[in-house]
Amino acid sequence: MELLPNLIGGQWRTPNVRETSPVMNPSRGESLTAVPMSSAAEVEEAVAEALKAFPDWRETPPNDRAQVMFRLKAMLEDEFEELAMGICQEHGKTLVEARGDLRRGIEMVEYACGAPTLLMGESLENIARGIDCHTDRIPLGVVAGICPFNFPALVPMWMWPLALVCGNCFILKPSEKVPLTMQRIAGMMKKAGLPDGVFSIVHGGREVVDALLEHPGVAAVSFVGSTPVAEAVYQKGCLHGKRVQAAGGAKNFLVILPDADVAATASALRDSAFGCAGERCMAGSVAVAVGEAGERVLPALVDILGSMRIGPTDTADQPDMGALITGAHRDRVKELISLGEAKGGKVLADGRSVRVDDAPGGYYVGPTIIDGVDYGNDLSTTEVFGPVLSVMRARTLDDAIAAANRQSFGNGACLFTTSGKAAREFRHRVSAGMVGINVGVPAPLAYFPFTGWNRSFFGDLHMQGREGVLFYTKQKTTTVRWFSFGEGDIWVK
Numbered sequence: 001m002e003l004l005p006n007l008i009g010g011q012w013r014t015p016n017v018r019e020t021s022p023v024m025n026p027s028r029g030e031s032l033t034a035v036p037m038s039s040a041a042e043v044e045e046a047v048a049e050a051l052k053a054f055p056d057w058r059e060t061p062p063n064d065r066a067q068v069m070f071r072l073k074a075m076l077e078d079e080f081e082e083l084a085m086g087i088c089q090e091h092g093k094t095l096v097e098a099r100g101d102l103r104r105g106i107e108m109v110e111y112a113c114g115a116p117t118l119l120m121g122e123s124l125e126n127i128a129r130g131i132d133c134h135t136d137r138i139p140l141g142v143v144a145g146i147c148p149f150n151f152p153a154l155v156p157m158w159m160w161p162l163a164l165v166c167g168n169c170f171i172l173k174p175s176e177k178v179p180l181t182m183q184r185i186a187g188m189m190k191k192a193g194l195p196d197g198v199f200s201i202v203h204g205g206r207e208v209v210d211a212l213l214e215h216p217g218v219a220a221v222s223f224v225g226s227t228p229v230a231e232a233v234y235q236k237g238c239l240h241g242k243r244v245q246a247a248g249g250a251k252n253f254l255v256i257l258p259d260a261d262v263a264a265t266a267s268a269l270r271d272s273a274f275g276c277a278g279e280r281c282m283a284g285s286v287a288v289a290v291g292e293a294g295e296r297v298l299p300a301l302v303d304i305l306g307s308m309r310i311g312p313t314d315t316a317d318q319p320d321m322g323a324l325i326t327g328a329h330r331d332r333v334k335e336l337i338s339l340g341e342a343k344g345g346k347v348l349a350d351g352r353s354v355r356v357d358d359a360p361g362g363y364y365v366g367p368t369i370i371d372g373v374d375y376g377n378d379l380s381t382t383e384v385f386g387p388v389l390s391v392m393r394a395r396t397l398d399d400a401i402a403a404a405n406r407q408s409f410g411n412g413a414c415l416f417t418t419s420g421k422a423a424r425e426f427r428h429r430v431s432a433g434m435v436g437i438n439v440g441v442p443a444p445l446a447y448f449p450f451t452g453w454n455r456s457f458f459g460d461l462h463m464q465g466r467e468g469v470l471f472y473t474k475q476k477t478t479t480v481r482w483f484s485f486g487e488g489d490i491w492v493k
Contacts, residue, residue, distance in 0.1 A: 066114070102153045290394045
């Protein structure tokens with residue numbers, strides 16, 4: 001099978017490697033292609049080419065950098081449907097979900113088109129008599145991004161559009177499970193006028209990650225993945241003197257008050273817990289039913305799940321939910337469901353036995369709800385990353401907030417209610433960086449930061465929005481005083 005090449009110095013290069021990794025179609029369990037497990041040598045080549053390209057790219061006016069993004073956006077729009085279907089094939093998302101993945105990525109490109117405004121500094125006259133001061137935002141140099149499998153378009157595009165328009169050169173290590181989308185977009189970037197060496201792709205695994213974290217020519221690293229790996233990446237990157245932003249896992253709580261609108265809440269719970277087959281860090285993982293809210297909302301949710309179709313997403317006849325990313329991950333999700341049941345959980349909807357007759361080799365788990373979960377149950381604290389909603393019970397809103405704040409993550413938390421007072425209390429007290437009020441997935445748009453807290457994020461400056469610009473630049477402050485002829489001249493007699 002022909003390997004996907006790396007992109008180094010503007011050239012597609014296939015490295016001579018002993019180890020490869022298959023790229024599968026999760027809907028079918030069939031191989032699409034393979035990526036090389038590149039070595040530190042390929043990282044060295046990519047960094048060297050990026051360092052050569054950086055001086056000229058840094059001097060390129062911000063407006064000209066933005067023009068590359070304008071041209072790229074037009075290409076992405078022209079090939080939108082084809083790219084979305086490609087995401088379905090390599091990831092297993094439904095077409096609706098793939099379109100959302102790509103659309104949110106394109107929004108990052110749109111935001112980056114505002115480079116001339118985003119990069120403006122600040123100034124103040126007369127900080128002392130006759131002395132002015134101003135700041136400029138300066139690119140860091142060569143920066144890198146290390147990405148997970150769950151959003152083949154969006155997560156890489158959290159990173160490189162802003163990094164590039166800020167004047168940096170970027171090296172991407174995409175997930176070895178879903179490399180095809182970014183491989184294709186990289187070809188568009190070259191057509192859009194991005195100079196050789198400014199953007200690189202190096203495929204691989206841990207050796208590539210370690211090389212990027214250790215290389216002295218790499219100034220900053222952006223990472224998205226599980227919390228244990230995010231913490232390790234942050235520590236190692238900082239140890240080698242780099243800026244690091246590392247987004248980790250989550251256990252997002254969905255609190256339901258008795259006054260919540262039943263139909264709207266059930267629909268939001270379905271989308272939050274089972275959208276993208278639960279493979280996203282903003283998925284609703286634990287529903288906390290306060291008082292009689294469970295008896296009001298859970299039957300409606302179970303009823304909705306009964307009509308959901310599970311199946312392959314690489315066809316015109318689209319299901320409501322697709323496959324998980326690998327067979328191993330499917331088996332892990334099923335094991336966690338069984339462990340949760342063994343520890344006292346009551347299974348209200350069971351996705352372990354789902355069968356897809358026209359795709360028997362696919363990696364499927366159906367929507368699952370487990371009621372009666374408490375803090376003695378691993379499902380209350382473990383990130384499942386699959387279509388599993390655990391249900392806890394609480395007497396009051398205070399109890400529900402305490403339950404949400406007890407776990408170690410801090411990505412998202414949501415409240416379903418018609419009470420403005422309860423919503424304000426929840427927003428003020430819950431320990432999560434992104435809060436939803438009657439919104440099941442409170443992921444912000446491109447111009448707001450993606451503000452995970454606690455063990456969901458390691459670093460200081462988050463991805464997206466103004467914080468993304470700050471991460472990919474450093475400040476230079478200049479203090480200026482001009483003398484008139486002869487003024488201040490100590491040599492004047």
